Amino acid sequence: MSSDDLDVPGAPDTAGAPDALAALSVLRDPVRRALYDYVAGQRNEVGRDEAARAAGVGRTLAAFHLDKLVEAGLLETGFRRLTDRTGPGSGRPAKVYRRSPGEHQVSLPPRDYRTLALVLAEAVDALGGEEAAEAAARRVGERARASGLREALEERGYEPYHDGDVIRLRNCPFHVIAQERPVLTCALNLALCEGLLSALGDDHVTPRLDPRPGECCVSFSKNNEH
Amino acid sequence: MHLAQLNVAHLRAPVDSPEIAQFVAALGPVNAISDASPGFVWRLKEDEDDPTATVRHDHGDLLLINFSVWESRESLWNFVYRSPHLEYLRRRREWFLRAAEPYSVMWWIPEGHIPTLDDGMSRLRTLRENGPCPDAFTFTDFHEPQAPRPQREGNLAGRPA
Numbered sequence: 001m002s003s004d005d006l007d008v009p010g011a012p013d014t015a016g017a018p019d020a021l022a023a024l025s026v027l028r029d030p031v032r033r034a035l036y037d038y039v040a041g042q043r044n045e046v047g048r049d050e051a052a053r054a055a056g057v058g059r060t061l062a063a064f065h066l067d068k069l070v071e072a073g074l075l076e077t078g079f080r081r082l083t084d085r086t087g088p089g090s091g092r093p094a095k096v097y098r099r100s101p102g103e104h105q106v107s108l109p110p111r112d113y114r115t116l117a118l119v120l121a122e123a124v125d126a127l128g129g130e131e132a133a134e135a136a137a138r139r140v141g142e143r144a145r146a147s148g149l150r151e152a153l154e155e156r157g158y159e160p161y162h163d164g165d166v167i168r169l170r171n172c173p174f175h176v177i178a179q180e181r182p183v184l185t186c187a188l189n190l191a192l193c194e195g196l197l198s199a200l201g202d203d204h205v206t207p208r209l210d211p212r213p214g215e216c217c218v219s220f221s222k223n224n225e226h
Numbered sequence: 227m228h229l230a231q232l233n234v235a236h237l238r239a240p241v242d243s244p245e246i247a248q249f250v251a252a253l254g255p256v257n258a259i260s261d262a263s264p265g266f267v268w269r270l271k272e273d274e275d276d277p278t279a280t281v282r283h284d285h286g287d288l289l290l291i292n293f294s295v296w297e298s299r300e301s302l303w304n305f306v307y308r309s310p311h312l313e314y315l316r317r318r319r320e321w322f323l324r325a326a327e328p329y330s331v332m333w334w335i336p337e338g339h340i341p342t343l344d345d346g347m348s349r350l351r352t353l354r355e356n357g358p359c360p361d362a363f364t365f366t367d368f369h370e371p372q373a374p375r376p377q378r379e380g381n382l383a384g385r386p387a
Binding site for chain 1: 304306307308309310312313315316318319324366
């Protein structure tokens with residue numbers, strides 16, 4: 001890596017920008033908040049009927065609020081057949097909703113930790129300091145206080161879910177940095193998770209790098225019982 | 227347009243030495259993942275049947291070369307960083323020397339075109355000497371193809387209400 005490669009991308013335009021605040025204020029309405037929480041918590045796209053049932057409101061009201069969430073950039077839409085039937089008589093595809101990949105971050109007063117994280121990642125790269133960085137990440141993980149792994153992961157925004165015997169993580173809390181410095185970020189994330197587990201004294205599972213498109217790079221698999 | 231990528235890395239020891247054995251053992255499974263990945267188009271192979279046969283070339287015995295073609299940035303990204311390949315990238319220092327200059331270059335090619343290794347090596351030189359440009363770029367300094375590309379329909383996109 002040459003020294004003139006050390007360009008720090010500008011802060012993402014959502015960070016602290018007025019439109020991020022406006023987008024988030026859309027969630028003040030309790031029905032919208034309930035609809036958003038439900039859709040964001042699902043692994044698949046959600047149809048209007050399902051969202052309406054989950055929020056305990058009628059379909060028309062749900063549709064209205066869902067579209068407000070789309071306008072604000074918090075959800076995005078697509079079209080999907082909600083039944084397995086195909087061909088004539090199966091009906092046209094239904095409008096479905098899912099969480100938008102766009103980030104909305106608001107800090108008052110403005111704070112920007114991402115640019116600093118990118119600077120530090122560049123420094124680790126320039127110094128060849130991956131091992132020291134991984135050791136630091138493990139130590140930070142070891143300082144965690146939580147009652148259990150699932151709680152610890154949820155608190156940190158990983159959105160854990162069970163996939164058979166494996167715990168997978170639906171969300172990457174370090175997404176922006178992981179896009180810029182994927183190998184370093186994922187290695188540090190794994191070390192953080194290892195530290196977290198040892199802080200919890202949990203030896204039932206082992207974290208490993210198990211990346212999938214659109215999810216976090218770490219999964220936890222059950223250890224063989226002895 | 228398709229995306230070509232050339233990757234080079236300097237081994238710490240000859241490819242048949244014990245220090246490199248774990249890396250060589252991974253070549254079969256990881257190449258199989260590459261070739262089965264969505265959007266994989268082509269990869270330079272030394273031997274159709276032996277996945278551990280690394281590409282032979284004139285740039286030194288310790289230089290390992292990976293040369294492939296993909297349908298899009300996303301398909302290449304998902305193989306490199308969102309598949310079991312990532313674990314071997316994380317461990318790359320066990321087998322490869324730290325690179326002081328860019329070791330990977332990408333460029334757009336017409337669909338159906340098979341790029342040559344000479345072309346790839348000269349683009350890597352361009353990247354090293356002049357920095358990224360539309361003819362030689364990286365994931366971090368990515369360039370979209372200059373000719374307009376036909377839009378592909380996404381999973382969810384495209385159909386009217």
